[in-house]
Amino acid sequence: MTASTNTFDNTPFVIDYGPDLEDAISQLQERIEATPKLTQRYPARWLAIKLLEEDNIVSANVAGISGGAEILTIASQYIANLRSKYGEDVDTLIADRRYSWINHLVREIIRQGGADEPTTSDKIDQIVTNRWLGVPIFMLAMWAVFKLTTDVSAPYLDWITDVIGGPISNWALALLALVELENSWVASLVVEGVLAGVGGVLVFVPVLMSLFLALALLEDSGYMSRAAYVMDRLMRMVGLHGKAFVPLVVGFGCNVPAIYATRTLENRRDRILTGLLAPFMSCGARLPVYVLFATVFFPAYSSLAVFAMYLLGILVAVLIGLVLKNTLFKTSETTGMIMELPPYRLPTIRNVWSSMWQRTKGFLHGAATIILLTSIVVWALMAVPVGGEGAFADTDIDSSLFSRVSDLVTPVFKPLGFGSWEASGALISGFVAKEVVVSTLGQVYNVGGPDKVLEPTTFLEDVVSIVTSFAQATIDTFKSIPLILGIDLFGDEAQDAPSELMTAIRTGFEASSGGRGALAGLAFMVFVLLYTPCMAVVAAQRQEFGAKWMWTSVIGQFVIAWLVAFAVFQGGLILGI
Amino acid sequence: MINTTHTIALAGNPNTGKSTVFNALTGLDQHVGNWPGKTVEKKEGRWKYNGSEYRIIDLPGAYSLSSFSMEEIITRDFILEEKPDLVVVVVDAANLERNLYLAVQILEAEVNVILALNMSDIAAARGIDIDVSHLSEVLGVPVTPMAARKGQGLDDLKQVIADALNSTKNGGSHHQ
Known part of the structure; x- marks a missing residue:
C-alpha cells in the first residue's frame, strides 16, 4: 500500500462553483468577513455557501447576530437572481457543481479495470433479494x-x-x-x-x-x-x-x-x-x-x-x-x-x-x-x-x-x-x-x-x-452444529426424563x-x-x-x-x- | 508529548467501516452515550499512541453536511463548534464518488482532514485502481489506503494521524 504526503496543504480547499455562483459567494464572503461575530463561528466562505443553499438552521443563527439580517437580505437577492437565471434552486445548483467536480476528480484518479462486471455482492443479491426467493431465504x-x-x-x-x-x-x-x-x-x-x-x-x-x-x-x-x-x-x-x-x-x-x-x-x-x-x-x-x-x-x-x-x-x-x-x-x-x-x-x-x-x-x-x-x-x-x-x-x-x-x-x-x-x-x-x-x-x-438431597462432595x-462437565457441554455443542442445517422438523426431539418442575407444571395446568x-x-x-x-x-x-x-x-x-x-x-x- | 489531549473526530457515510476503525483505535476504552438532547448515539473513546493520549469521537454516519437529518446536523455542529484538531473522514474506496460528497463538504469547513481510504482491498478486487497521491494532491490532505476489517493499513493511519497532529502543532493551524 502506498501512502501519500503526510502534511496538510496550507491553502484552503476550494471548489470552483462557476462564475455566477462564485460572484455571489465572494460578495457574501466579503460581508461576512466584516462581521467578526460571524467569523468567530463559521469559516466565511463556508457560511456564504450555506446561506446560498438556504440552510434554515445556519440562516436562523445568522439572523440572530447583529448585521446578520442585512447579509441575509443580500443573500436572498442573489438567490432570487440565480434562480431566475437557471430556473433551479441554488442548493440544487451547488449540489450539481459539487457532484460534477467530484465526478471530474474521480475520473482523473480512478482507473477502473473490470468496469461493469457484477461484483460477487451483486451476484448474491440477485438471488437473496429476488422477488420470489427473497422471503423464503x-x-x-x-x-x-x-x-x-x-x-x-x-x-x-x-x-x-x-x-x-x-x-x-x-x-x-x-x-x-x-x-x-x-x-x-x-x-x-x-x-x-x-x-x-x-x-x-x-x-x-x-x-x-x-x-x-x-x-x-x-x-x-x-x-x-x-x-x-x-x-x-x-x-x-x-x-x-x-x-x-x-x-x-x-x-x-x-x-x-x-x-x-x-x-x-x-x-x-x-x-x-x-x-x-x-x-x-x-x-x-x-x-x-x-x-x-x-x-x-x-x-x-x-x-x-x-x-x-x-x-x-x-x-x-x-x-x-x-x-x-x-x-x-x-x-x-x-x-x-x-x-x-x-x-x-x-x-x-x-x-x-x-x-x-x-x-x-x-x-x-x-x-x-x-x-x-x-x-x-x-x-x-x-x-x-x-x-x-x-x-x-x-x-x-x-x-x-x-x-x-x-x-x-x-x-x-x-x-x-x-x-x-x-x-x-x-x-x-x-x-x-x-x-x-x-x-x-x-x-x-x-x-x-435446600430440601433436595445433595450428595456430599x-x-x-x-x-x-x-x-469436566463444561468440556462435555462444549463437545455436545459442536456435535449439534451439523444438525442446524438438518431439516429435522418433526424428527425425534425426545427430551430427558421430565424434571420435577416439568411434572409440577403439567399437574398444575391439568388441574386448572x-x-x-x-x-x-x-x-x-x-x-x-x-x-x-x-x-x-x-x-x-x-x-x-x-x-x-x-x-x-x-x-x-x-x-x-x-x-x-x-x-x-x-x-x-x-x-x- | 505526554498528556496532550487532542480531539480526533471520525466522520463518514454509514457502512464505511467507521466503527471498525473506531474499535481498532480505542479497543475497549470506549464510552457509549447519547448526544446531548438528541436521540442519536454518541461514541467516544481514548486512544494512546507513542506516549500521547487522544480523545476520539465517532460521529454518526452521514451523507452530507446539510441539515436534513439529525446525523448531518450533529456532524456539522461538532466540526464547526467543537473544532476537533483533526477529522478522519473514512470513505469506502469501492464507492469513492458517492463518499467524496461528504468528504468534500468537510474540507470546505476548513478543518484538518485525513482521508482514510477504507475497503481498499474490496476496491482492488473489483479492479478499481486509485491514484492515491494524486487524490491527496488535489484535496490537499493526507490520504491513507486501508482495509480496516483485515487490520491492513491501521498502522499507517495511526502514524499519519500522529504526524498530522504534530505538523499542525508546529505549523499553522486553522484555528483563530
Missing part, C-alpha cells in the same frame, strides 16, 4: 437462527443448571454453616431467593449469547439490510417503512434495544407505530418460557411449537399494524424508502464479539438489578405466612402472602385455562421481567432448594466435575384446565408472548414516546394477550383438541 435464515439458539446452547444450559443447583448451592450453604446460619431464614433467602433467582437468569445466558451471536453475524455480514429490503413490501402493507424492519428484527433479541432502535426512523409517526409493534416480536427472554412449556406439553414438536410462537407474534403485529394504520395512524403516509445495501462482508471476530458482548452485558445488568430484586420480593412474599400457619420463611407456599396476592388476579385467567395462583403469580413477576417467569414457577411449585471433586393441560399450556405461552414484555420496555416506551403511548401499549397488549389466549383455549375446547 429470509425465513430459512430466521429458522437457522432459532436452531442455533435452541440446540447449540442447550448443553451449556444444562451445565449451568447443574453447577448452580449442585456445587454453588452446596458452597453457599457450607459458608453459611460456618456462621451457623445454615438452617435459618438467611439460608432460605440465599438459596431460594438469590441463587434461585439470579441462577435462573444465568441459566439462559448461553441461549441469549447464541442469539446475539446470530444477530451480530446477520448485521455484520450485511444480510440484515437485505432482510429489511426484502421485507419492504410486507412492511408497507402494515403502514411501515422498510427500515422499520430493523428495530423489529432487533426485537427478537430484546425488545428494549428495539424500542431505542426506532430512533433510526425519520418521522415520529413511524417511530411510535414501530414502537407499539416491536414488543410483539418475541424476545430472547421469552424463549425459556416457550422451551419449558413446549417440552412439558409438546415434547415431540417442541421446536415447532417454539417457532410457532415467533410466527404468531409477527402475525399479531401485522394485524395490529393494519388496524392502527387505518385508525389512529391514518393521517400521514410513510415517507419513501432510501436504503443502502452495503456489500457483503465477512463478519470480523472483533465486531461480532463486541456486539454480542455489549448486548449480553446489558441483559446481565438487567438481571443483576431488576430480576434479583424481583426474585427477592417474590421470595419475601412467599416467606410471609398468612392466617397464622407457619413462621417467617417456614411456611407452606400455598398459605403465603404471595399466594393470596396471586389469588386475587386468578379469576381473570380462569377462562384461559390457567386460573391457578401459581400461573398468575408467574405472570405477575413476568410483568417485571420475562426472565423470572421460569424461576418463579420453580419457587411456587417448590422444586429444588469435596471441594476438589466439585471443581473437577464443573470443569379441567384436564386440558396442553391447551392451557399453549394459551399460557400465547399470553406470555403477547402481554407486556418487561418493565424495562415500559420505561423505554415512556422515555421515547411519552406516558400516553406507554399506557396505550401496556393496556393494549394485556387486552390483546387475553383475547388471543382466550380464543386459543376456548376455541380448542370447542374443536375438541
